Amino acid sequence: MLYIIGLGLSDERDITVKGLEAVKKSERVYLEAYTSILMVPKERLEAFYGRDVIVAHRETVESNSDDILRDADKIDVSLLVVGDPYGATTHSDLVIRAHELNIPVKTIHNASIMNAVGATGLQLYSFGQTISLVFFTDSWRPDSFYDRIKENAAIGLHTLCLLDIKVREQSIENMMRNRPIYEPPRYMSVNLAIEQLLEVEENRKEKAYTEDTIAVGVSRLGSDDQVIKAGTLKQLLDVDFGQPLHSLVLVGSRLHLLEAEVLREYAVDLDGLNLVLKRDYGIDK
Amino acid sequence: MLYIIGLGLSDERDITVKGLEAVKKSERVYLEAYTSILMVPKERLEAFYGRDVIVAHRETVESNSDDILRDADKIDVSLLVVGDPYGATTHSDLVIRAHELNIPVKTIHNASIMNAVGATGLQLYSFGQTISLVFFTDSWRPDSFYDRIKENAAIGLHTLCLLDIKVREQSIENMMRNRPIYEPPRYMSVNLAIEQLLEVEENRKEKAYTEDTIAVGVSRLGSDDQVIKAGTLKQLLDVDFGQPLHSLVLVGSRLHLLEAEVLREYAVDLDGLNLVLKRDYGIDK
Numbered sequence: 001m002l003y004i005i006g007l008g009l010s011d012e013r014d015i016t017v018k019g020l021e022a023v024k025k026s027e028r029v030y031l032e033a034y035t036s037i038l039m040v041p042k043e044r045l046e047a048f049y050g051r052d053v054i055v056a057h058r059e060t061v062e063s064n065s066d067d068i069l070r071d072a073d074k075i076d077v078s079l080l081v082v083g084d085p086y087g088a089t090t091h092s093d094l095v096i097r098a099h100e101l102n103i104p105v106k107t108i109h110n111a112s113i114m115n116a117v118g119a120t121g122l123q124l125y126s127f128g129q130t131i132s133l134v135f136f137t138d139s140w141r142p143d144s145f146y147d148r149i150k151e152n153a154a155i156g157l158h159t160l161c162l163l164d165i166k167v168r169e170q171s172i173e174n175m176m177r178n179r180p181i182y183e184p185p186r187y188m189s190v191n192l193a194i195e196q197l198l199e200v201e202e203n204r205k206e207k208a209y210t211e212d213t214i215a216v217g218v219s220r221l222g223s224d225d226q227v228i229k230a231g232t233l234k235q236l237l238d239v240d241f242g243q244p245l246h247s248l249v250l251v252g253s254r255l256h257l258l259e260a261e262v263l264r265e266y267a268v269d270l271d272g273l274n275l276v277l278k279r280d281y282g283i284d285k
Numbered sequence: 286m287l288y289i290i291g292l293g294l295s296d297e298r299d300i301t302v303k304g305l306e307a308v309k310k311s312e313r314v315y316l317e318a319y320t321s322i323l324m325v326p327k328e329r330l331e332a333f334y335g336r337d338v339i340v341a342h343r344e345t346v347e348s349n350s351d352d353i354l355r356d357a358d359k360i361d362v363s364l365l366v367v368g369d370p371y372g373a374t375t376h377s378d379l380v381i382r383a384h385e386l387n388i389p390v391k392t393i394h395n396a397s398i399m400n401a402v403g404a405t406g407l408q409l410y411s412f413g414q415t416i417s418l419v420f421f422t423d424s425w426r427p428d429s430f431y432d433r434i435k436e437n438a439a440i441g442l443h444t445l446c447l448l449d450i451k452v453r454e455q456s457i458e459n460m461m462r463n464r465p466i467y468e469p470p471r472y473m474s475v476n477l478a479i480e481q482l483l484e485v486e487e488n489r490k491e492k493a494y495t496e497d498t499i500a501v502g503v504s505r506l507g508s509d510d511q512v513i514k515a516g517t518l519k520q521l522l523d524v525d526f527g528q529p530l531h532s533l534v535l536v537g538s539r540l541h542l543l544e545a546e547v548l549r550e551y552a553v554d555l556d557g558l559n560l561v562l563k564r565d566y567g568i569d570k
Contacts, residue, residue: 009394013303016293016395020302084396086403092547099550109294109401109507110301111369111394114409118371119392124399125417129442130410151440157414222394262377265384 002072002098004091006084006110009222011040012048019108023049026078030056030068034167036082036113037187037245039223045080053080057168065094072103087112113221113247117160120216120228121262126254128152130160133193133248135186143200149250150208156254161197163188163246187244190217194237194248209233212276214251216266217241230266232276239268255281287357287383289376291369291395294507296325297333304393308334311363315341315353319452321367321398322472322530324508330365338365342453350379357388368397398506398532402445405501405513406547411539413437415445418478418533420471428485434535435493441539446482448473448531472529475502479522479533494518497561499536501551502526515551517561524553540566 003022008014015023023029029051031042038045046053056079060067068079085091085107098105118124129152131145145161152159166186174181198211211234219227219241227241233250251263260283267273277283288307293299300308308314314336316327323330331338341364345352353364370376370392383390403409414437416430430446437444451471459466483496496519504512504526512526518535536548545568552558562568 006396008301011303013306014301014394016299016301017305018296018298021298084400084403087400087409092406092543096546096550107404107507109299109396109404111291111396112400115369115372115397115399116394118369119394121377124372125415127415128413129440130412132410155414155436222392224391258377261381265381 001076002069002103002105003076003078003108004085004094004105005078005080005108006112007038007080007082008110009083009113009116010220011038011223012045014110014222016108016110019110020049022076022106022108023051023078023080026051026076028054028075029078029080030054030060031080032056032061032082034058036087037165037167038082039220061091062093065097068094069098069101069103072098073101083112084110084114087114111222113162114160116221117218117247117249119221119226120218120230120249120266122158122216122249122251122259123256126158126252126256126259127160128155128157128252130162132162132164133188133196134164135166135188136196143204146200146204146206146208150206153208153250153252157252159250159252161193161248161250163190163193163248165245188246189244190219190239190241190246190248191237193246194233198233209250212280214255214263214273214276214281216249216251216263217246218249219243219246221247228266229268230263231268231273235268235272253281255283257283286361287354287388287390288361288363288393289370289379289390290363290365290393291397292323292365292367293395294368294398294401295505296323296508297330299395299507301393301395304395305334307361307391307393308336308363308365311336311361313339314363314365315339315345316365317341317346317367319343321372322450322452323367324505324528346376347378350382353379354383354386354388357383358386369395369399372397372399396507398447399445401506402503402532402534404506404511405503405515405534405551407443407501407534407536407544408541411443411537411541411544413440413442413444413537415447417447417449418473418481419449420451420473421481428489431485431489431491431493435491438493438535438537442537444535444537446478446533446535448475448478448533450530473531475504475524475526475531475533476522478531479518483518494535497565499540499548499558499561499566501534501536501548502531503534504528504531506532513551514553515548516553516558520553520557538566540568542568
C-alpha cells in the first residue's frame, strides 16, 4: 500500500491518529519537501514516528516515482506531504503510476492553508480561485496572477495568495557546472508579496486592487505563535510577520458584516480600516 | 482555554494527535452536530477519547454559547467540529464572545471537504466560490446559487456544491405545538442535487450549466469506501453513491489536461466522457 499522508500545518503532532498509525507500520517513509515546510526539523518527525524519514525532492516524486513505489505492492510505504496531499499539487502522476503498477493508494487528509485560511474570519464560501506569487527576478516578473485576481475581484470574491518558497535553488553558475550546491532556502514574506503586487498594479493600472484594498496577512497559521493582521495593502507593507510561512488574502467587495467584525479584531490600524470599510466596502460600524 | 478542534472527514481516528491531547485534558467536550456528520456514532468517539461527548445543536453554539464557555477561563473545554472548524461556518460569534470573556481560544485545524475535494484530481487552484444546495420544498425553491455557478463558469472555474443535511428538523405541526419531536435525519444525495440543478437551469435557461456539463460526484470522502465518479450531469443522475455524505463538483471549462486524465479514471462512461471532453472542453485524448 502507498499511503499519501497530510501532515497538517505546523508540527509533528498535527498528523492524524490514522496517519500516524500508517507511518508506524510503513517500511519506508518519504517527506515531500518542495511545496511547503513544517515548522519543525525532519529529526523531530523521525523521533516522534520512530522511523527514518527520507526527504523526497520534486524530481524524485515527479520523475523517479518508481523509487518511491518500489515493492509497495507487498509492503507499506508512506509519502508525507505538508498540509493536505492535494493542496498545492494533486500528485496525479504518482497516483496514476501506482495504479499502473497495481499498487493500492490510500490518502489520509489533513488541514491545508486552503481551508485553514478560514481562521482569518473570512468565509471560505467567498473565496475565488487561489493564486501563487513567485519571487520576481531581474529578468522574470510574471504577472498572469493579475488576471486571476481581477476575475475574482470583478465578482467581489476574496483571493488567497500563496507565497513562493525556494528550498533547493541552484545558482546559475552551479547549475551550469552541474554542481549539487544549493542556495539557502528563501520564503516570500507578506511584505515582498505586497511590493510585487503593487508593482504589477502600477504597470497594469486596471485596478484589480489598489494600495487601499483591504488584505489579511497570516504567518505560521496553525502554530502557537500564528499572526493574523488585517489592513490595507499600504498599511500591511511594513508589518513584521516574523518567521515563515506567510500567506496573504485580498479581501473582495462582497465582504459580509460578520467578516468585517472579525477583521476589526485583527486590524493594525482600526480607524484607518474602518474608514476604508465604509468608503470602499460600504460597511459601517 | 477553549479548544475548537476539527475532527476531519470520516471516523474517530481522523482527529490529529494534537487535537486528541486537547480532548483528553478537557473537562467538557461538545460536538457540533449541525453542519456535517462523522460516519461513526458519538459513542465511538466517547470510547476512543475516554470522555463524555455533549451534542451541541445550532442554538447552543450560536445563542447559548455561554453554556459552552462556562469556566473556560479556568478549565479546558473542547468544541469538536466535523471537518475543519472554519469549513462551513466561521464560529465567529463564539470566538468573539470568548474574547469578550477573556477566554483564550485555540483552533486545531483538520481536513474539510473544501480541501479534500482535491482527491477528485481537480486542482484546488481552479475552484471558484463554493455553493450550498438546500432541499427544495413545495413552497421554497431558492435558486440564488445559480448566479454563483454562472459567475464561476464564466471564468472557467470549477464549483464545489455542498449538499444539505437536515439532522434536527421538526414537522410544522410539531413546531407549532412546540413539541421536541424531530424527523429522521436527511442527507441530500448527488442524484437529488442534480435533479434540483437541472430544474433551475430549465427555469433560468442561462446555460450556467447543462445536462452535458461534466461533474464529479463524491461520497464518504476520506473513508475506506469513498466513491468518486465522473461524468456528465445526465450520466451521474442515476449513479448510486451509497450512504451519505455526498458532494458534487461542476467542472469548469478551464479544465487542464492532467485533470482530465484523472477524471477518465473515475468515468462512469468513458466513451461518453471523452466525447464531451473533446466537444465542449476542447480536450482530446
